[in-house]
Amino acid sequence: MSFVSAQELTGDRHLDITAETCPMTFVRTRLALDRMASGETLLVRLRGEEPRRNIPRTATEQGHAVLGEAEAADGIVLLLLRKG
Template sequence: MKLVTAEEQTHDRDLDITTETCPMTFVRTRLALDRMQPGQVLRLRLKGDEPRQNVPRTATEQGHSVLSATEAADGVLILLIRKKS
C-alpha cells in the first residue's frame, strides 16, 4: 500500500491547530472529526512536540486512519486523517 503525500491526497475539511496546546489540540481535532461523515478526510496542521506525538496516536486509538504526515518548510506538520467508517 502506497501512502500519498498531503499534496496528492484530497481532503474534505481543514483544521489549523498550530497555536493550540495540549489537551486542546486533540479536543479540537476530535470535534472536527465528530462533525464529519465516515470516510471523509481531515487535513490537520499542527506544531510542537506534544501534539506531534499525541494527536496521531490518539486518532489511531479511536479508530481513525492517519493517511500521511508531511513536514512543511515552516516546521508545521500536516496530517491527513480519515474518519473511521
C-alpha cells in the same frame, strides 16, 4: 502512515491548530472528526512535538486512520486523517 510532501496532502475538511497547546490540540481535532461523516478526510495543520506524537496515536485509538504526514519548510506539520 506515509510521509509525503506537504503539497501532496489534501482533505475534505481542514483544521488549523498551530496556535493550540495540548490537550486542546486533540480536543479540537476530535470535535472536527465528530462533525464529519465516516470516510471523510481531515487535514490538520499542527506545530510541536507533543501534538505530532499524540494526535495520530489518539486518533488511531479512537478508530480513525492516519493516511499521511508531511512537514512543511516552516515547521508546520500536516496530518491527514480519515474518520472511521
